[in-house]
Amino acid sequence: MQKLDRYVPFFIFLANLYFLPVSISILMHDGGPHKVSYYILPFSLIINLFILPAFIVMFSKNNSQKKYVQMNRAGFWTIIILVSLGVISVYI
DSSP states (O other), rough: OOOHHHHHHHHHHHHHHHHHHHHHHHHHTTTOOOOOOGGGEEEEEEEHHHHHHHHHHHHHHHOOOHHHHHHHHHHHHHHHHHHHHHHHHHHO
């Protein structure tokens, strides 16, 4: 399980490569012409919050920080669920 715990923060970084610019763009452009993008912003910000424990786990010398590893696992499953619900909602 420890080997998998090293890949979870990397996945969170990859997800934030997309969602961090999306959040910034929504905030900078005031939600778009009809303010519809504000509906996406809470979900995007939730995903962005998980980058902090990912940084701590990836760049710390002590890998026994169980609370951050658990936060990364929760973030991993939250990202999976939110992205899959977003994809499903597009096709329904």
